[in-house]
Amino acid sequence: MDADDSSGSPRRIKSIQTASALLEAIQYLETPTFTDLCNEVEISKGTVHTYLETLENEGFIAKSGSEYQLGVRLVTMGESVRNQTDIYRAGQDEVEKLAEKTGEWVHLTVECQGQEVTLYESSGDRAIAMDYHLRMRESPQYLYHTAAGKAMLACFDRDRVRDLVNRQGFVQRTEKTITDLETLFAELDQIQTQGYAVNDEEEVRGMRSVGTAITGPDATVCGAISVTAPTSRLSGDYFESEIPELVMEAANIIEVNLETAGVEKPR
Amino acid sequence: MDADDSSGSPRRIKSIQTASALLEAIQYLETPTFTDLCNEVEISKGTVHTYLETLENEGFIAKSGSEYQLGVRLVTMGESVRNQTDIYRAGQDEVEKLAEKTGEWVHLTVECQGQEVTLYESSGDRAIAMDYHLRMRESPQYLYHTAAGKAMLACFDRDRVRDLVNRQGFVQRTEKTITDLETLFAELDQIQTQGYAVNDEEEVRGMRSVGTAITGPDATVCGAISVTAPTSRLSGDYFESEIPELVMEAANIIEVNLETAGVEKPR
DNA sequence: ACGCGAGTTTGGTATATACAAACCTATATG
DNA sequence: CATATAGGTTTGTATATACCAAACTCGCGT
Numbered sequence: 002m003d004a005d006d007s008s009g010s011p012r013r014i015k016s017i018q019t020a021s022a023l024l025e026a027i028q029y030l031e032t033p034t035f036t037d038l039c040n041e042v043e044i045s046k047g048t049v050h051t052y053l054e055t056l057e058n059e060g061f062i063a064k065s066g067s068e069y070q071l072g073v074r075l076v077t078m079g080e081s082v083r084n085q086t087d088i089y090r091a092g093q094d095e096v097e098k099l100a101e102k103t104g105e106w107v108h109l110t111v112e113c114q115g116q117e118v119t120l121y122e123s124s125g126d127r128a129i130a131m132d133y134h135l136r137m138r139e140s141p142q143y144l145y146h147t148a149a150g151k152a153m154l155a156c157f158d159r160d161r162v163r164d165l166v167n168r169q170g171f172v173q174r175t176e177k178t179i180t181d182l183e184t185l186f187a188e189l190d191q192i193q194t195q196g197y198a199v200n201d202e203e204e205v206r207g208m209r210s211v212g213t214a215i216t217g218p219d220a221t222v223c224g225a226i227s228v229t230a231p232t233s234r235l236s237g238d239y240f241e242s243e244i245p246e247l248v249m250e251a252a253n254i255i256e257v258n259l260e261t262a263g264v265e266k267p268r
Numbered sequence: 269m270d271a272d273d274s275s276g277s278p279r280r281i282k283s284i285q286t287a288s289a290l291l292e293a294i295q296y297l298e299t300p301t302f303t304d305l306c307n308e309v310e311i312s313k314g315t316v317h318t319y320l321e322t323l324e325n326e327g328f329i330a331k332s333g334s335e336y337q338l339g340v341r342l343v344t345m346g347e348s349v350r351n352q353t354d355i356y357r358a359g360q361d362e363v364e365k366l367a368e369k370t371g372e373w374v375h376l377t378v379e380c381q382g383q384e385v386t387l388y389e390s391s392g393d394r395a396i397a398m399d400y401h402l403r404m405r406e407s408p409q410y411l412y413h414t415a416a417g418k419a420m421l422a423c424f425d426r427d428r429v430r431d432l433v434n435r436q437g438f439v440q441r442t443e444k445t446i447t448d449l450e451t452l453f454a455e456l457d458q459i460q461t462q463g464y465a466v467n468d469e470e471e472v473r474g475m476r477s478v479g480t481a482i483t484g485p486d487a488t489v490c491g492a493i494s495v496t497a498p499t500s501r502l503s504g505d506y507f508e509s510e511i512p513e514l515v516m517e518a519a520n521i522i523e524v525n526l527e528t529a530g531v532e533k534p535r
Numbered sequence: 536a537c538g539c540g541a542g543t544t545t546g547g548t549a550t551a552t553a554c555a556a557a558c559c560t561a562t563a564t565g
Numbered sequence: 566c567a568t569a570t571a572g573g574t575t576t577g578t579a580t581a582t583a584c585c586a587a588a589c590t591c592g593c594g595t
Contacts, residue, residue, distance in 0.1 A: 012575085013322045015551060016283035016583075021326040028348050035542060045585050050543065055280045059288040060381055067541085071349045073380040076387060079346025080405045081295050082338045113340040114327055120343065138347045279544085282582070283552075302573065315553045317574065334572085 019044065023052055024061060024071065028139075032068040086111070088215060088224045089120045091258035095251045096226065100125040102247060103228050105235075106134060108212075110149045111224040115165045116141035117150040120224065129231060133205060143169060145179050148200035148212030149225035154185075155192035156214050156222040162189065177203045197245045202232060209235040211244045213252045218260050226252050286311065290319055291328060291338065295406075299335040353378070355482060355491045356387045358525035362518045363493065367392040369514060370495050372502075373401060375479075377416045378491040382432040383408035384417040387491065396498060400472060410436060412446050415467035415479030416492035421452075422459035423481050423489040429456065444470045464512045469499060476502040478511045480519045485527050493519050 019042075026041040027033060033041070039049050053069065056062045060074035083089045092109045100107040104125035110117045119138045124131075144150030145166070154162050163182065171180045179185050192198045197213040212227030228235075228244055235244065286309075293308040294300060300308070306316050320336065323329045327341035350356045359376045367374040371392035377384045386405045391398075411417030412433070421429050430449065438447045446452050459465045464480040479494030495502075495511055502511065 011321060012318045012552095013325065014283050014287070014319055016281050017287050017319070017322045017326060019583095020281070020284050020287070021328070024345070028345060031352065036540090046542075047544080047586080048584050051279045051583080052281055052284070054278060055284045058280065059284060061288070063380075070352055071345055073349060073353075073378060073385045073387075075342060076346040076349050077385055077406060077408060078291070078295060078338055079343040080386075081407075082340060082343050084402055084406060085298065085337055086340075111340060113330075118340045118344055119347075120340075135351055139344060139351060140348075141344060279583090303571090312554050313573075314555080314575075318553085 020052060020056060020061075023049070023056065027062060027069050028071055032065075032070050034067050034069070038069065083120055086120060087217075087259055087262060088255065091262055092215070092224075092226065092255040093121055095255050095258075096121055097123045099123075099226070099228065099247060099251045100128075103230070103244065104128070105228050105230040106130075108137075108149060108227050108229065109224060110147075110227070112144065112150075112153050112222065113141065115144065115169060117144050117147060117153070117225075127230075127234070130205075130208070133208075142204075143172060145171070145185055146174060146200075146204045147227065148198045148210040148229075149214075149227035150212075151188065151192060151200070152198040152212045152214040152225045152227075153222050155189040155198065156216065159186065159189075162186070174204050175202055175206050177201060179203060195245075197249055199240070199245075200227075200229075207232050209240060211235075211240070211248050213245075213248050215252045215255050215259070217256075223259065226255065287319060287323060287328075290316070290323065294329060294336050295338055299332075299337050301334050301336070305336065350387055353387060354484075354526055355522065359482070359491075359493065359522040360388055362522050362525075363388055364390045366390075366493070366495065366514060366518045367395075370497070370511065371395070372495050372497040373397075375404075375416060375494050375496065376491060377414075377494070379411065379417075379420050379489065380408065382411065382436060384411050384414060384420070384492075394497075394501070397472075397475070400475075409471075410439060412438070412452055413441060413467075413471045414494065415465045415477040415496075416481075416494035417479075418455065418459060418467070419465040419479045419481040419492045419494075420489050422456040422465065423483065426453065426456075429453075441471050442469055442473050444468060446470060462512075464516055466507070466512075467494075467496075474499050476507060478502075478507070478515050480512075480515050482519045482522050482526070484523075490526065493522065 022042055023038065026038055030037055030041065035049070035053070038053070039046055042049065053062065057064055057072070060072045062069055063072045088109065088111060096107045096109045100123035104127035106125070106128045107123050108119055109121040110119050118141050122134065122138065142150060144154050162185070166182060166185070171178070173180055179188065197211055200210045200212070202208060208229060209232050210227045210229035212225050214225045215223050217223045226248060228248055289309055290305065293305055297304055297308065302316070302320070305320070306313055309316065320329065324331055324339070327339045329336050330339045355376065355378060363374045363376045367390035371394035373392070373395045374390050375386055376388040377386050385408050389401065389405065391401070409417060411421050429452070433449060433452070438445070440447055446455065464478060467477045467479070469475060475496060476499050477494045477496035479492050481492045482490050484490045493515060495515055
């Protein structure tokens with residue numbers, strides 16, 4: 002549905018776009034059947050069939066019985082991506098340490114095509130809401146929904162932020178979700194001055210998080226790290242200064258790790 | 269190089285095969301440049317360019333500077349696959365428990381297109397050789413190279429095994445690697461009777477493992493679980509009976525979990 | 536036995552693909 | 566400073582190929 006034809010003509014391979022749409026549909030529909038997929042995309046049965054056969058053959062999808070699902074090859078590829086991403090290697094240990102220290106969920110995320118993708122996560126012993134976090138790993142999040150995401154947005158050029166938001170629109174998840182550009186910009190300014198972002202039940206009711214951006218040696222944003230916990234446990238001074246302190250410290254160490262290791266920015 | 273044209277005509281989308289080859293090349297070459305890729309595949313520069321543009325646009329790859337690498341979208345997709353695979357959900361806890369009990373590496377793997385893919389792994393506190401295991405997660409292994417793989421092979425029809433081996437050939441990794449069909453078949457028979465497989469430095473010198481297959485409710489193989497440790501620590505009675513016992517127990521529990529949960533076999 | 540829906544195969548044609556060659560744009564070289 | 570060279574991008578075009586439609590097969594419920 003998204004015409005990317007910016008009038009000119011950056012040539013594209015249509016079959017890849019179609020395949021991509023099918024993969025996305027399969028991921029989205031969980032375990033669709035052949036007809037489910039035919040209904041989802043506007044392509045003839047025969048063609049869909051050929052695509053699915055090909056994708057299965059290449060290991061991108063797998064058919065179990067009459068249901069399709071993404072193939073195991075993607076696990077391998079995903080793992081590859083992680084291991085090649087510097088921020089993952091540089092940050093893994095810190096994430097685990099922070100999770101242990103706080104006892105809560107800690108996420109290491111990066112921005113990808115205007116959304117937030119979780120590269121690594123670790124749960125402390127008090128961490129809750131497994132299901133939510135499971136789902137979060139599976140699907141990218143809007144940057145303005147999360148603390149880590151907002152921390153990254155704050156580092157972007159405001160024009161770029163405007164651009165993103167225009168393309169994505171504001172999806173309201175709770176009554177506290179940011180739903181207009183002014184509020185967002187005001188908050189981004191604040192984040193920039195205080196050095197960290199908070200998410201106060203803006204994505205899930207009863208959940209708060211504190212996040213901060215991780216910048217590479219060339220001052221570009223590489224990703225972000227965040228701590229998430231139920232509002233009951235994350236409040237007062239702990240929420241307003243202790244946790245931010247810990248999060249920023251961790252981010253700082255990761256930045257140093259990045260600096261010393263061979264460096265490349267993701268994206 | 270793999271002609272899948274069984275003369276007949278299962279129609280395929282050629283562009284997807286090409287894209288797949290490019291992705292594989294990118295994964296294999298780590299962070300290739302444009303020209304690297306042109307050399308790797310036999311396609312004209314212009315065409316490669318169009319493919320890469322499309323793949324980047326769809327999030328399958330990312331260009332950082334002049335280097336290409338697999339895109340972050342694949343992380344998300346891979347995570348999706350894991351979470352949808354019953355054996356992952358059913359086995360995760362047991363893998364962790366086993367890792368804690370033994371203090372060594374524990375792997376949960378499945379078969380995919382005749383190779384072994386790691387779905388989940390956990391390292392006990394004595395586990396070593398991180399680099400090796402990192403690499404293992406990234407690239408599928410030959411089934412006859414590992415304990416878990418052989419355990420799965422033992423459950424297959426022998427004709428299917430012959431088929432696989434004919435297609436893959438025997439790649440010798442150490443002087444103990446199995447390199448002929450008779451030896452393999454003999455060992456598979458033994459595995460079937462004793463209920464578990466061992467890998468005695470057949471893949472990496474100084475490394476042993478013990479693995480066993482996990483079968484679903486419909487008696488098909490879903491995957492396998494294995495413990496890996498240095499030969500020095502894995503020997504004598506511990507190697508020959510204690511560990512096998514633990515591994516089989518874990519597999520058994522996972523099978524029960526599979527039985528009780530909603531069930532689907534991967535692949 | 537029959538009909539029906541889900542899934543697969545086939546023919547023909549519009550078109551997307553892939554080559555080649557021209558074209559840029561930086562970086563090395565005389 | 567001019568020129569050469571390599572890395573990368575764009576364009577025209579013949580042809581392979583992807584796509585639709587319609588025919589077909591298979592399995593299931595009645």
